[in-house]
Amino acid sequence: MNTAESSLAKKAFDRLVSNKLSLFGGIYVLLLIVLAIFTPLIAPYDYAYQDLNLGPSGPSAEHLLGTDTLGRDLLTRMMYGSRISLMVGFLATMVALVIGVLWGTIAGFAGGRTDAVMMRIVDVLYGIPFIILIILLMVIFGRNLVLLFMAIGAVEWLTMSRIVRSQVMSLSQQEFVLSAEAMGVSKKDIISRHLIPNAIGPVIVYATLTVPQIMLLEAFLSFLGLGVQAPMSSWGLLIRDGAVSMEEYWWLLIFPSLAFSLTLFSLNFIGDGLRDALDPRTGPN
Amino acid sequence: MISLILRRLGTAIPVLLAVITLTFVMVHSAPGGPFDEEKAVSPEVLVKLNERYNLNEPLVVQYFDYLGNVLQGDFGPSFRYPSRSVTELISIGLPITFELALYAILFALMLGIIAGVISSLRPNTAYDYVPMTIAMAGICIPSIVLGPSLTLIFGIQLNWLPVTGWGDIPGDKVLPTITLGTAYAAYCARLTRGGMLEILNQDFIRTARAKGLSEFRVVVVHALRGGLTPVIAFLGPAMAGLLAGSFVVETIFGIPGLGRFYVEAAFNRDYTMILGTSIFFSCLIISFNLLSDLVAASLNPKLRDQ
Secondary structure, rough: OHHHHHHHHHHHHHHHHHHHHHHHHHHHHHEEEHHHHHHHOOOOOOOOOOOOOOOEEOOOOOOOOOOOOOOOOOHHHHHHHHHHHHHHHHHHHHHHHHHHHHHHHHHHHHHHHHHOOOOOOOHHHOOHHHHHHHHHHHHHHHOOOOHHHHHHHHHHHHHHHHHHHHHHHHOOOOOHHHHHHHOOOHHHHHHHHHHHHHHHHHHHHHHHHHHHHHHHHHHHHHHHHOOOOOOOOOHHHHHHHHHOOOOOHHHHHHHHHHHHHHHHHHHHHHHHHHHHHHHOOOOOO | OHHHHHHHHHHHHHHHHHHHHHHHHHHHHHOOOOOOOOOOOOOOHHHHHHHHOOOOOHHHHHHHHHHHHHOOOOOOOOOOOOOOEHHHHHHHHHHHHHHHHHHHHHHHHHHHHHHHHHHHHHHHHHHHHHHHHEEEEEEEOOHHHHHHHHHHHHHHHHHOOOOOOOOOOOOOOOHHHHHHHHHHHHHHHHHHHHHHHHHHHHHHHHHHOOOOOHHHHHHHHHHHHHHHHHHHHHHHHHHHHHHHHHHHHHHHHHOOOOOHHHHHHHHHHOOHHHHHHHHHHHHHHHHHHHHHHHHHHHHHHHHHHO
């Protein structure tokens, strides 16, 4: 990384941090990720452990956020749930990122008929109502987490590929790419050295905004009983359990709901902040 | 315009065929037959059942039979409720889901457009920040949180509104409508604000003001027409989202609509029902996208030539 590049990155970072909401979002998400990583070490209880003497109980010193109807510690289950929710969000985004960037770069760089065919495929796929296909997948092949990642990721790459393609198309007409071509740099190197690094800004922004969308989708499915299954936990599942028993045990609904909504808030704020930070033209408004 | 319609139909039909084929293959590649779990079924009955549901034919034959039937609006009998056809179940659930989606979209448009116009008229003041912050909240709070929370507050704690049913007790349509509509109201508000900001800076608005037209006339008659284009383009995808959202909202509030039938069918592994409703939902979503494209094109001549 040369100095010009690093100072640009630094400016972008400064702009991002000066946006208070993004900063708050960033700290919250970072904290959440650290907690999720170390959950097996620091969780107060085991996620399936039932305190049978206690049953459902409100927040107390022993169980900070109370216990659920089976006497399981809510905080523990939320921590384990965050692992699943975050993992689905980030892994599926990675899948979408890889497919979308490759597809868009190749289409934009190749141009002509290859581009037309590739983008036509994207257009057709856009028309398919994927939520229905994902539900079908879950019904037919069992509630398999890996499959869930793959299915969601394979859906979310479409917009990504469009963004990357338009970036690449405008970049590949610029002089430094043309001169690299004239100098005989291989296509692979042009793509990996010149096109992808320069197209990365909007891609990062879109990826950040994709994470909450995917977490939402997972929560939707788990809420309907079609996603993560007990005794494992995810936020969608916890909210579902909370909704069932909220009449007597409000905390079972409120705490997971708060955690989940705050996460979605934070990720959206980070995305918005990044957009402003990486594109000085828009500015915060 | 006609060439646009034809072009869009040209993509919609292959998509629809792809969806039908994909769902058909997926459902039929599911491990085990639909009657494997019923232990009480004797071999003779199984043969009869397979005959009744056409399961003995090769898959390709079944596929074309099914396709032919679907084109005539016949999705076959439900596996779970053999006395009822899937078409019948869809026709029971659909009006309710439609009503819910309609109320939700009306709620979203009303609230969203008003909020968006207010914030666009005085950008970067409190009139802008307050509605837009609320809109951000509306986008970030998912329906699976909003629905149960509203139920807890207005249904259980305050006891103002009924929390289940649809059309049984007065007021039972309020909470589902708000739950389903809030996120879309928020999107509408943001889109209206963006669209209006762009239009309000243009020359013809200044001309209209210079002519001495009332501010109301300038905003509502002149600016809103162009300012709402993004909202209209959003309506198609929004309808698709609303239908998917109805799965959750109908489950939360116990509404006997198509969304809940779909989720129940998914649970019961009622394969013909899943297949039928999936295809039906897909048709709806694709049609709405088509419709909103056409409306957007008729409002904005530039889009027609693309």
